[in-house]
Amino acid sequence: MSLQGLFNPRWPGVALFDLDGTLVDSAPDLAAAVDQMLEHLGRTPAGIDLVRDWVGNGAGILVRRALARKTDWEPPTARDDALFNDALAIFYHAYRQLNGRHAVVFDGVIECLEHLKGLGCRMAVVTNKPDPFVAPLLQQTGLDRYFGLWVGGDTLAVKKPDPAPLLHAMTQLGGTRGTTVMVGDSAADVSAAQAAGIPCVAVRYGYNFGGSVDSLGADAVVDSLAELL
Numbered sequence: 491m492s493l494q495g496l497f498n499p500r501w502p503g504v505a506l507f508d509l510d511g512t513l514v515d516s517a518p519d520l521a522a523a524v525d526q527m528l529e530h531l532g533r534t535p536a537g538i539d540l541v542r543d544w545v546g547n548g549a550g551i552l553v554r555r556a557l558a559r560k561t562d563w564e565p566p567t568a569r570d571d572a573l574f575n576d577a578l579a580i581f582y583h584a585y586r587q588l589n590g591r592h593a594v595v596f597d598g599v600i601e602c603l604e605h606l607k608g609l610g611c612r613m614a615v616v617t618n619k620p621d622p623f624v625a626p627l628l629q630q631t632g633l634d635r636y637f638g639l640w641v642g643g644d645t646l647a648v649k650k651p652d653p654a655p656l657l658h659a660m661t662q663l664g665g666t667r668g669t670t671v672m673v674g675d676s677a678a679d680v681s682a683a684q685a686a687g688i689p690c691v692a693v694r695y696g697y698n699f700g701g702s703v704d705s706l707g708a709d710a711v712v713d714s715l716a717e718l719l
């Protein structure tokens with residue numbers, strides 16, 4: 491399926507992009523920050539292969555998963571909260587130094603963004619990444635020149651899979667449901683797009699909590715954003 495197909499009948503439109511796992515491979519820096527946090531707390535580091543599967547629901551849930559050492563973390567008890575708050579503060583401190591250090595833009599992303607920009611498409615990043623880390627990462631990777639807007643994990647009171655961040659970005663860019671598409675790597679992105687009533691492209695190379703994106707019900711599934719040209 492072509493991106494033009496998803497935008498019909500009124501082109502150009504609005505494209506919303508997830509950040510971690512879709513535009514940028516940020517897992518090395520996130521894993522380094524998680525491991526610094528775990529080591530600071532006297533725990534065994536998790537390593538990138540586990541951390542990659544924990545990314546996508548924001549920093550709070552990433553830290554919850556790291557403390558539980560599994561994707562399906564248990565709901566916290568009051569006793570856990572002091573540990574969680576400490577762990578989150580240590581993670582933020584570490585990631586502030588590490589954000590963007592080893593992050594790379596995935597193959598096919600620049601070609602896709604250049605193409606859409608040339609068509610006059612308006613583009614936003616809609617990420618669950620905490621707000622303070624979004625602009626620095628976009629600047630460091632050079633992606634900032636493509637995006638007139640970003641919505642981060644704490645821009646609104648809710649995050650993906652809630653549809654509100656997508657609808658907020660769409661409205662800010664003057665889009666409508668018939669002219670907007672979401673591009674993401676995880677169930678959080680596909681569910682948010684479905685709840686927002688806009689089509690969604692899922693990429694196979696991202697994180698998606700360690701699962702396949704093929705069965706999520708996305709309107710298109712691709713191995714590279716270059717396939718959308």
Ligand SMILES: O=C(O)COP(=O)(O)O
Pocket residue numbers: 508509510511545546547548549616617618619620650
């Ligand atoms: O969970 C995160 O911090 C990153 O999330 P994203 O995949 O929405 O960019």
Ligand SMILES: [Mg+2]
Pocket residue numbers: 508509510511512546674675676696697
């Ligand atoms: Mg993602």
